[in-house]
Amino acid sequence: MEDLIGRFGEGPLMLAIGAIVGLLFGAAAYHSRFCLRAATAELAQGRFADRMAIWLITFSSALFLVQAAILLDLLDVSEARQLAATGSLSGAIIGGLLFGAGMVLARGCASRLLILSASGNLRALTTGLVLTLTAQAALRGGLSPLRETLFSLWTVPGGPSRHLLDIFGLNRVTVAVVAALVLGGAFVHGWRQHIKPSELAAAALVGLAISLGWMLTYSLASASFEVVAIQSVTFTGPSTDTLMAFINQPFVEPDFGIGLVPGVFAGAFLAALFQGELRIQRFEKDVPMERYILGGILMGFGSMLAGGCAVGAGVTGGAILALTAWIAILFMWIGALGTQWSLRTP
Template sequence: MLENLIETYGEGAILMALGGLVGVLFGATAQHSRFCLRAATVEVAEGKLGPRLSIWLIAFSAGVLAVQTLIVLGWLDVSQSRQLATTGSMSGAIIGGLMFGVGMILARGCASRLLVLSATGNLRAIVTGLVLTLVAQSALRGALAPAREQLASLWLVPGGTMRSLLLQTGLTSTLAAMIAAVALGAALWHSHRQSVKTSHAIAAVGVGLAVALGWLGTYVVAMNSFEVVAISSVTFTGPSTDTLMGLVNSTELPLGFGIGLVPGVFVGAGAMALATKEARIQRFGPDSPMEVYLIGAALMGFGSMLAGGCAVGAGMSGGAIFALTAWVAVGAMWVGAMVTQRVLHRPSLVIA
């Protein structure tokens, strides 16, 4: 059946539809669960193991469990994904991850969170997200590209065995899935102790399942297509730049997973916000100076392209397949965010 659909509509259209479905699921569950890496890092930086941390841990462990289970069952093979098969940059993961971590504290949200908030009527998130996307495009193909390439070339790792944490450590997907199952149980127990609403915890699981669905869907399309189709999952900086540049630079959008993902997330988050009566207009104000948000957006735009992904693209999608650079990048994001949070909130330091 899928072969017939691909023959009739083409790989691009099928991938765009898949991206839209995954996006709706991610957007709705991320909005309802308040899934946010920045919020989790703020709690830890302040010495708390609170509800936001439990939500992030639930989503992350659910994503790892679902993806590794699919691999164990033989339904998914991620060995040819970009995060594992191609040359990666450890220097990019470290430097870019640190920049992204600093930026998401200043902008009060990572790339995915800004997109979700934009759908709820948050004008700060819309403006910040646009700046993030423009800087990311500049880092990918524009004036900032030479700087990104120079930093990325400082420490490279070849694709294959060297980029797989499982192969490097000798762990199997079965063991990884078992560890993730234990981690998910612990995160759910912690969320209960933190009085997290059951619906929020379930929605956090949905965030992880959206990541797994992205990997599975693109893999199935790739296996049924006569064309070369890159398998991928949820990530935001790259697809956002492709969508924006396609809208302003071309009369036709190149169809693909990312082109469906971004509007799908917007629709899913917006629908959830309307259903729960949480949609409202929010603007910049005295307690939310625009210049701080824009600096954060610029750091995240450049940092995500240097690190090879955003907090979801590296932290969730790359983390779920145990890509070495993805784990290093998300670790650097945690460090950058926590240090920034501690510095900005020292008693002797006053920030406008």
């Protein structure tokens, strides 16, 4: 890694890592149809079937691989933003609820919208742009005072107070073993649901992409004399940075997020092309456009408040056992289930 840093520099290497991780994530997520919204819709119907199996495979594989990498001294996440910086429990709760409701209204979370856009879905593309602009407003624009107020209602300092191992006195080996058991059970359940083996494998590859993001950025940070943030897959922040960079700046500073978003798009595009599923999909007469826009707004603000999207906060942050990430994903489930049930009410 030192030779690569000397030859290319940290920025271009982070860009390349983001692109590689993004390609794997995009192709695997498209083929497996990994989607938290679909899993919550299934559970809201009282079913525990194929979409739940796919989501559990992804989550448990990411958790197992990250914890195994830490046990093997291949990774140290103590300096990750999700653990080291001040977190917000109020942000995780309120933001999680808003994001969960929004992804139901928009029929997809931030990552799913990006992946569907790559296959020609203009509904997803439009909603994704609304989400990204709202996230930018929440981060640095007119919605930032509201976000900061809600964030400050209930904060938790960085360090042991944000790490589930320290809070509950858990053993990392035990966590890894439990994750492996859940992963095996989800594979068995998916097989019984007649999910294609390639889709089961692709769901695990989504988890692998998330763990690779952590390990590769950590490897670069460990070898660099510069301060390099270790990170992995998340979508709202990188999507916002990518869009704003291309709009406002003649030169885009290379980093992980700038490589990740195009990488995911390219991976999903190639998967859709290979499967013969590229086609333009528009808003139609029976498709309520305002519902998608409202969903994008709720997800954009909610993700910035919660510290990430369903992948960034839920899976990526959950894999390193960040307290706020687990709370955020719990309330995303609650918000999504409540919205699913309310939409079915006459």
